[in-house]
Amino acid sequence: MNLRNIYYSLSPKSRFLVRKLYYYPVDILDKIQGRKHKYVPNKGDIFIGSGDFIAQGKHHLELLKKYAGLKENHTVLDIGCGIGRAAVSLTQYLSKEGKYEGFDVVEKGILWCEKHISADFPNFNFQYIPLNNDLYHFTEDKAENFIFPYEDNSFDTIFLFSVFTHMQPLEVQNYLNEIYRVLKPNGKCLATYFLYNNEIENKISNKENKINFPYTRENYRLMNEKVPSANIAFKETYLDEMIERSHLKLENKIYGRWSKRTCEGLFDFQDILVFKKE
């Protein structure tokens, strides 16, 4: 059993605790030495992935401006906002006319965002929505039936960074339908995925990729059988069908480096898709 599998064998709460304990000495040292940035959580609390918190957030903002046409006065929705990585960078971009809404299934992320972001930026609002996700939060309530708590046609821009990479097919379909409902006409949504076709299935079988999905299901592949939401890759044609059912129009697809596709201009790590409500 490798370290990643041991980590996944823990409950979501235990995973958070392990992380907190592992980084406790670093966090204490940062605090004592005054290295703490006001809008960066302690390392032990950052449950959304590794990398430079501020630099990643800025990168997300650049992607939104470049591919989703984000403007300063937009009303935006950050689905699976985690612990505010994109929100922190958006505080430096959205104007007072702009409005930010974010929701997530992990309460500690939302509490941090309310305390550190909403307190200083009242046009930033966060909601804790306790839905089941076997990587992040155990509960009865299912994301596949969840109705977003927003009116129809509310948002200019919606985004999901590394969220559909942790959600099951019925959940993704429901979220795409809901995104269509709450987007304004001509509004755009940017979301990241792991997508595969036959070429990539061969690479997966040959273990050529850094991130692997060895468990095959009919239209998707899993990284870990016991924790299906640990990471999930979708068959590209299957996702196309889901998009069509949602009535969203696919506007752009920028393949990522994860899959080592034989094509030009591989860009981010994950695949980036941009949808439009026409």
Ligand SMILES: C[S@@+](CC[C@H](N)C(=O)[O-])C[C@H]1O[C@@H](n2cnc3c(N)ncnc32)[C@H](O)[C@@H]1O
């Ligand atoms: C890899 S993290 C990315 C967080 C954030 N988007 C970012 O880039 O910093 C995945 C996030 O998706 C959230 N998530 C998982 N299932 C969800 C669901 N059904 N609805 C909303 N958020 C969900 C998790 O709690 C977690 O915060």
